[in-house]
Amino acid sequence: MELHILEHSLKVASIEKEGIQICTHGLMKLAFLASKTRCKFFSLTETPEDYTIIVDEEGFKELPQSDLISVADATWLALNVVSGGGNASSSQPIGVTKIAKSVIAPLADHNISVFMLSTYQTDFILVRERDLPMVMHTLSSEFTLLRVVNGETVAAHDLGVTNGFVKPKLVPRPIIHPLSSPSNMFCVTSLDPDTLPSVATLLMDVMFYSGGSKELGTSSEDSSHIRFFSFSLIEGYISLVMDEQTAQRFPNNVLFTSASGELWKMVRIGGQPLGFDECGIVAQISEPLATADIPAYYISTFKFDHALVPEENIQSVIKALRTESAAQ
């Protein structure tokens, strides 16, 4: 298995709901006019609380400075797992489940905080730039580490720092944050970048304007609708996460829908903002799912984390996670 350390230097920012107007120009440019910027990595996720932006340094220049925008101080690097592909097991689980044991758990054991972004195409594991030596040290046994430099993939060398690292303590990870599961169902999809202009107005409407009218409360009550929409444009690939109702507003054949047309339900993690320093949150969720072999997407935002699991599995997921939680 290969672990690619991508070259993007990423910033994670949060825009207050009322601050979105001042940012729309920049965001639209990043989302729809990619050729006008040098941005290669852009993700916008709307939650009931805020808009979370993950963007590389080139893209960050497009955003204005404002009190309504808070930026996490660290610079983040994106990791991407590429499996060799040789093994023809077609029933491989997707999403964080695949990497839960190989990447997420070891990082949690070493007290490295991660920030997850699942897209239609792949999963990105964001780590702080300053943690990179530790990350490489932790993962070098399991992965071929490759670093992307100017578009070329080259072998990344372990920086050789071994002293001073704490021995990992292999302790059970109970779930410590409250969980909630909104009632609406989501689809994870994509579209052809060439057709993006034809649905641009619809997307703008979904991104910036539809929030107010459909607001159904921001509390994390169970069985309530949640406002959640994610758009990302990373190295030319578009990924969309939206609820079923929103998806139906798109014309036929524009969205990539899988043959089976799965739908996903969300598990929302955190009662109050999680912050960036606590480690092991992703691991707490993904490990039980991996054990149960349930596929999952995982999207971290500025304040909370979100896991998406197949709708038919939601009950067993909740059950499994509650068990973990109860074990505390």
Place this chain on the structure above:
Amino acid sequence: MSGSKPDILWSPHHPDRYVICDSELGLYRIGPVGGTETKPGTLPLSEETAATLLAINSDTPYMKCVAWYPKHEPECLLAVGQANGRVVLTSLGQSHNSTCKELVGKEFVPKHARQCNTLAWNPVDNNLLAAGLDKHRADFSVLIWDISSKFAPETSVAAEKIRISTVDLDSSMVVTKPLYELGQNDACLSLCWLFRDPKLLLAGMHRNLAIFDLRNTSQKMFVNTKAIQGVTVDPHFHDRVASFFEGQVAIWDLRKFEKPVLTLTEQSKPLTKVAWCPTRTGLLATLTRDSNVIRLYDMQHTPTPIGDETEPTIIERSVQPCESQIGSFAWHPSSQNRMVVVSATNRVMTDFTVFERISLAWSSTTSLMWACGRHLYDCAEDSAEGAESTVEKDIATKMRERAQSRYGHDTLQVWRNHLLAGGNDPQLKSLWYDLSYILYVSHMKQCAEDMELKLQGNKQSLVYSGIKNIIRTSSGTTESRRCWIGSDRQTDVPRFSSEERCLALRLCGWISRGPDIDVETFLRSLEQEREWERAAAIALFNLDIRRAIQILNKGATMEKGDLNLNVVAMALSGYTDEKSSLWREMCSSLRLQLKNPYLCIMFAFLTSEPGAYDGVLYESSVAVRDRVAFACMFLSDAQLPHYIDKLTNEMKEAGNLEGILLTGLTKDGVDLMESFVDRTGDVQTASFCTLKGSPGEVLKDPRVQCWIENYRNLLDAWRFWHKRAEFDILRGKLDPSSKPLAQVFVSCNFCGKSISYSCSAMPHQGRGFSQYGVSGSPTKSKVTSCPGCRKPLPRCALCLMNMGTPVSSCSGPGKSDEKVDLTRENKLSQFNNWFTWCHNCRHGGHAGHMLSWFRDHTECPVSACTCKCMQLDTTGNLVPADSS
């Protein structure tokens, strides 16, 4: 195709049909421009061809790629890859017959939707359609569909789950289970099946090129590269593959797949299409974005076998099929070098044929060949011997023919060389006669101690230096007025004579020896050659008007003679020296109408004032020798050098060989020869001529050496090796400095000293050995040991005798016969005794033995030596063209 980027596909079976796909599919038929009226709906593609739109299909939105079903039936079935990864079979312009119906409308749906980048039908197993998709997590990116599969087994499950899919489809037409799934966790940007095995699929994946084998799908061969777009196999060379990345094309050899065998020069703009020409080997066409030219790379030249790293030579050129920017192009599948080009916008199409590069080669024997496309043209010179060809033969042909007739080699009768040259070139004739006179006079001077005795010594070389120099040294000219011969009438024509003038006349060939000017011999020879007018003129200039009339009369009465000569004779007989006579008046005006220049100058002479003979001297159609001889007789010391100088310069400028008479074989003569060679290219004549009569310093002239070397090279190029050897021998005789020094010595294995005669004959060696082995006579060549150290010479690998032993002649049937044979054999085949050896394996022996061995064998005669000695000699198998 998102509207902006069109593509073209030629029908695999109908050479006149193609499909343009942009936002929809359009089927066109190409044909000649309608004879009388262009039908509405036809679009002109070129001056000769036009296209008719046959059908349009706009059923499939979001087209990304299209591939034409390669089977005959159904003939117009297309697979369309869509933006969401679905592959749809559709058809164009077909009445939906039964075979088609089963397939058209069939959809192949991947598990996870993502863009379909490329499609490829298997060229042999036509049911297989490979689709290359974008990356989706851990899913497969290369799916191979079997279009004949009925429906997906888990349709029931799928149908239940399809909730977002809003396309209403007959679920039996949807296939969701591919036959093969390849390229997990990767993206596929381009695909092509390999011709060398239809189970092999080459795919341009994300950052690598991979070859999948359907017989073992868990294995793949791959190489990391960025050049992963547009993989395409050379249809003429199944191991050669092209792929590209941005502006750079990489050419791969599948047998050595680790790195590209070469990369083509990078373009500033990204490439959009790369295609091998199906009708010509090694021709690759590339197109970049926003460009109105198609760049062609011609990879005809195989790399040289020396050194693995040498890149093959590529000829790069650009063609511009149309004014507008090109959207895409497609080679015609069978028409030579033809393509259809579609513009980037508005679907403007152009039918275009790439003009083949012409390669041209001259043979050394004047024939010219050129190749264009599949045609080879040979242009040989008309060898019509019988009919007088109107076009003069090329000088190379002439020289070749002359070399064959031993032109230049007649050293006894030098003048005869012009006959060897064909005898129809007046300049050559004049040249060889000049040389003949020069040599004759110089010869006379050398052996005969006659009147010229006093000229000998300091003026010995004067004969070579031409009349120009002879006249310059002239002194003691006497002037005389003589009577017309046969009448006592005094002429008022002064005649000049001196020794030098006399010598000049001899060089002109008028007289054979001086000092008496007696032209009678010369006149007779002219009469024999039936040169009546010339003889008459010369007789007249010698003031023998009666003889002149007699000659003309003779000419008129001869068989086939010109009766007009009698008329001229009559006119001549009326000569009067009366200044104002009617005769004189009429002759001076009417003579200009005479066609023969000699008749013309006769009257010019008679009607001129003494000393003013421009009518004679500047009559350019009269031979130079006659004009010069005339000048020597009738021009004063003041006039003569002036005239000669003027004439000399004229000759030099024109490169007229007749001028050699004036310049001789001096530096002036070389100048003249130079302009002759510049004009004609005849290095053969120049070489022989300068060799013939020249004293040493002329031969040292670099120009002369250049002509000689060029002539030798020409002979070599014609494989006239014997002629060249003959020429070298002749050259060695005439110019001893040209003899090459011995360059090869045979040295003894033991003492390292040369065993050849020339060395051992050196005084300090003090040995009396005359000849060892090499070209030795049978009696003396018995010495089989080194003269230096007495050790034996190596043995011949065939007869096992020590070298130095003469080759034994095979036993003849009878003793008397043998004896005759022996002498002949020994003379003819001394070469048989020569040492020869292979420079590679160092085995050898008698030349004769070796030659006969290699007539039947390819390998060295020494057992266990596998050296193919004779084949290493690249010229060894050439046969001289003049084997005579």
